[in-house]
Amino acid sequence: MTSIAFTGGGTGGHIYPGLAVASCLKLLVPHRVFWIGSEKGMDRAIVEKAGVEFFGIPSGKLRRYVSLRNISDVFRVAAGFFAARRILKRERPAILFSKGGFVSVPPCAAAASLGIPVFTHESDYSPGLATRIISRFANRIFIAYRESARFFSDKAAAKICVSGNPIRPEFAAADPAQGRAFLGLTSVQRILLVLGGSSGSLEINELVRAALPELTRHYTVVHQTGDNDALSDGHLSDGRAGDNHYKPYAYFGEEIPHVIAAAELVLCRSGAGTIWECAGLRKPMVLVPLRGSGTRGDQVENARLFQEAGAAICFTGNTVELAQLVAALAEDAPRRKRMEQADIARTNAAEFIAGEIACAIGGHNTGREGESNE
Numbered sequence: 001m002t003s004i005a006f007t008g009g010g011t012g013g014h015i016y017p018g019l020a021v022a023s024c025l026k027l028l029v030p031h032r033v034f035w036i037g038s039e040k041g042m043d044r045a046i047v048e049k050a051g052v053e054f055f056g057i058p059s060g061k062l063r064r065y066v067s068l069r070n071i072s073d074v075f076r077v078a079a080g081f082f083a084a085r086r087i088l089k090r091e092r093p094a095i096l097f098s099k100g101g102f103v104s105v106p107p108c109a110a111a112a113s114l115g116i117p118v119f120t121h122e123s124d125y126s127p128g129l130a131t132r133i134i135s136r137f138a139n140r141i142f143i144a145y146r147e148s149a150r151f152f153s154d155k156a157a158a159k160i161c162v163s164g165n166p167i168r169p170e171f172a173a174a175d176p177a178q179g180r181a182f183l184g185l186t187s188v189q190r191i192l193l194v195l196g197g198s199s200g201s202l203e204i205n206e207l208v209r210a211a212l213p214e215l216t217r218h219y220t221v222v223h224q225t226g227d228n229d230a231l232s233d234g235h236l237s238d239g240r241a242g243d244n245h246y247k248p249y250a251y252f253g254e255e256i257p258h259v260i261a262a263a264e265l266v267l268c269r270s271g272a273g274t275i276w277e278c279a280g281l282r283k284p285m286v287l288v289p290l291r292g293s294g295t296r297g298d299q300v301e302n303a304r305l306f307q308e309a310g311a312a313i314c315f316t317g318n319t320v321e322l323a324q325l326v327a328a329l330a331e332d333a334p335r336r337k338r339m340e341q342a343d344i345a346r347t348n349a350a351e352f353i354a355g356e357i358a359c360a361i362g363g364h365n366t367g368r369e370g371e372s373n374e
Contacts, residue, residue, distance in 0.1 A: 002031040002361055003091055005116075006052070007084075007107040008099030009043035010059075013123065013273040017166035017350070018099035019050045021121075024169065024354035029361065034091060036084055038103040057083040059103040080106035088114055094361040095119060097353075098134055105130050112137035119357060123165050123272035125301035127151050135159075140360070142353055144272065145305060165276040166350035171257045174281055179262030182255045183222055183247055192219035192326065193263035193283075200226015200250075201269055204288055207322050208267075214323035216245040218330035222259065223248045257281075265329055265336070270303040275312065284339035285312035286325060311342035 006022055008014040015037070022033045032053075037043035039056030047054045058079040084107035088096070096111040098104040098120040108118050121142040122131040135141050135156045142163040143149060149160050180187060192215060196204045205225055208215065215221050227250045252259055257277075260266065266278050270287040278285055287306065289299035306312040315325060329336060 002029065003093040004031050004033050004357065004361070005036060005088065005091065005093035005096040005107070005111070006033060006099070007036045007096060007104045008101050009037035009103040010041065010101040012042065012046060013271055014099050014101035014104070015043060015046050016168055016273060017121065017123065018097065019047070019052065020166040020168045020350035021097060021099075021353050021357070022050075022052060024348075024351045025357060028354055028358040031361075034093070036087060036103075036107045043103070055087050057087070057103070057106065059106070077106055081110050085110035085113065088116060095357060097121075097357060098138075099123075100128060100130050100134075102130055105133050108134045108137065117360060119353075119360070121163070121166070121353065122148065123276075124148075124298040125305055126296075126298060128296065128298070140356065142349075142356075144276075144349075147305075161356070163352050164349035165272055166353060167277050167280045167348075168257070169350070170254070171260075171277055171280055174257035174261035176258070176262040179255065179258035179260070182258060183262065185220060185244075185247075185262070189220045189244075190218065190330070191263045191265075192221050193260060193266045193268075194221060194223040195252075195266065195268035195274060196224055196226055197269055197271065197274070200224070201288070201290075204267065204269070207288070207319055210319040211323040211326075212246060215326055218327055219265070220245050220247065222263070224252055225250060227251065265326070267326075270299040270306070270312075270314075272298075272302055275302060275306055279306070279311050279342070279344055282340040284329065284336045286315050286322075286329070287312045288315050291316070306342075306344065309342045309344040311339055311344050 006018050008018050025031065034053040034055060035047045036055050036057060037047060038059040044054050044056060058076045088110055093116060095117045096107060098108050098118065100122060111118050117139040118137060119140040120131060120134045120138045123144055125145050125148055135152055138159060140161060141156060141159045142161050144165045146162045149157065152160060194204060194208055208223055212221065225248050260278055260283060261281050263283055266283045267286045268274050270289040275285060287303040289303040291300050303312065303314040307314045315322065
């Protein structure tokens with residue numbers, strides 16, 4: 001049976017889209033899938049929960065700035081390369097698909113050294129350092145946005161294909177009624193869903209905490225706070241127990257597609273995975289991008305593109321302005337409808353990429369549309 005290797009990790013955004021591609025691929029060609037990821041962190045738990053065989057390797061972070069940790073991480077990256085090469089030489093996959101993140105560079109380099117074709121995908125508008133490195137020896141480069149092609153070299157241009165972002169197949173079966181049942185809410189309660197990522201967002205939590213009295217005038221606020229925030233204990237900022245108009249949760253698991261489907265409006269960061277999943281379910285969004293000196297600005301770029309497409313509003317204001325914006329959206333059904341119908345994130349990227357992989361290893365293409373620069 002054909003083996004296909006996947007790699008990527010460090011965050012769920014570098015794992016879940018890859019698992020979505022693997023899930024679609026199972027429907028096209030008989031194959032065995034295995035994943036090469038970081039021996040530390042969340043990678044193994046997420047991948048093995050999805051029923052995919054996992055091999056851990058040492059990994060070091062790729063930094064664009066000067067840090068003493070760069071010295072030790074050089075050795076970890078080198079160790080990761082040799083560990084990945086041993087795995088790939090032993091398992092002999094027909095192809096390696098990379099979903100990015102710093103852990104993906106050593107396996108991709110190792111695959112190239114063994115003559116194993118490398119396909120890679122970049123979720124954000126501008127490619128991260130890992131993708132820039134991998135693009136030098138990748139056979140195929142999938143990108144989410146047509147405009148992103150300009151960031152790659154002329155040599156890489158012929159290998160680029162615009163695919164959109166892969167979305168987990170669970171989202172295709174998302175059921176608003178299941179989401180409301182999980183939340184304990186009725187069919188008439190309007191839901192503002194607040195998402196801060198798996199670890200929460202301090203900025204968003206503070207905005208919601210201060211604006212909560214105004215937000216709950218219009219919506220039941222369902223708030224994913226992260227594990228370490230006081231709001232997750234079910235109490236409001238003044239110590240009163242949260243009523244049925246405020247529902248804090250530290251984390252959402254398998255129920256998240258249904259919870260998003262139940263929402264009327266989503267307030268969240270602008271990480272690629274979250275915004276494409278919400279757009280796939282046609283949810284209007286208020287995006288609060290992660291920004292500042294500690295980031296490379298990818299979330300700001302993502303938010304801008306979704307705002308220009310009409311699917312979201314990029315917000316960087318204060319509590320009063322947030323309350324006013326949410327109130328305006330709550331009272332403007334035609335505007336929310338236009339945001340729902342924005343022409344973005346409609347392609348089944350996971351299915352399309354799986355078809356390309358199947359074709360490359362002698363299977364067949366799905367026939368889904370994509371855009372190639374060839």
